[in-house]
Amino acid sequence: MGQGQKGSSEQKDGRKRREDSPSQDDGHKCRVCRFPLLVALLQLLLGVAVTVVAFLMLAISPSLLARETPHWAGIILCLVSIVGFILYCVTYHPDERSSVQFIVKLLYFALCAVGLVISVLVVAFAGYHHAQTSSFSCMPAAEDCLCTLDPHDPIARTFTYEGVSDCQEITETLLLYHLLQIVLNLAQAFVCAVGAFIMWKHRYQVFFAGLQIGTFQQWHKV
Structure with missing residues (x-):
């Protein structure tokens, strides 16, 4: 009887270890995907850099349009990084049993997706203005700078940059800023x-496999 009880206890211990080991591995994976600290730091640094370059562009001339100085894109990415830091600080609960955890994760995923769309939009704007500025022919006019795409065309569209006495700030400096924005x-x-993919993978790229041990049905998350 003693040996039988000992054998049954060893089987229970072995079953318990098998049940616990996947949850530990899964917890480690969840912590890696759950706390996007590096992603949030990169978003903050890049958002600040985009905002600084945009305000430097705006300092060249107040005539520049909002799509040419995308400080709004940098500010939005800074807000996304703040949500990422909040996500890092939220206490982890398995299977998203905390409503705060679920809301913050959903918000961070949505903001990362929005940030991706905004960044692609800014790249398109910056690429267009870079190609346009590289074709400018500029000449000073009082305290302004007049630029045109074809100086020999009398009806060609003229771009006026106010407060620019040196046209090299448009043809060289502004051109460089557009390239930096790209x-x-x-x-x-x-x-x-990457941030959106991490959140999506943690939430949806899982499936359940049924593993039958003896007469018991055990379900483990893979």
């Missing part, structure tokens, strides 16, 4: 895509 927002779009 690079920064491409990196920003990639980081947002």
Whole structure:
């Protein structure tokens, strides 16, 4: 009888270890996907960089349009990173049993998706304005700078940049800023895509496999 009880207790211990080991591995995976600290830091740095470059562009001339100085995109990414830091600080509960945890994760996923779309939009704007500015022929006019795409066409559209006495700020400096915006927002779009993919993978890229042990049916998350 003693040996039988000992054998049954060993079987129970072995079954308990088998049941516990997947949950520990899954908990480790959840912590990696659950706390996007590195992603939030990169979003904050890139958002600040985009905002700073946009205000430097705006300092060249007040005539620049909002789509040419995308400080709004950098500010939005800073807000996304703040939600990521909040997500890092929220206490983890298995299977999203906390409503705060679920709301913050859903909000972070949605904001990462929005940040991806905004970054791609800024890249499109910056690419268009970079190509346009590289074709400018500019000449000073009092305290302004007049630029046109074809100086020999009398009815060609003329772009007036107020407060620019040196046209090289348009043809060189502004051109460089557009290129920086393209690079920064491409990196920003990639980081947002990574953040959204991490959240999606943790939430949906799981499935359940039924493993029958003896006469008991045990379900483990894979």
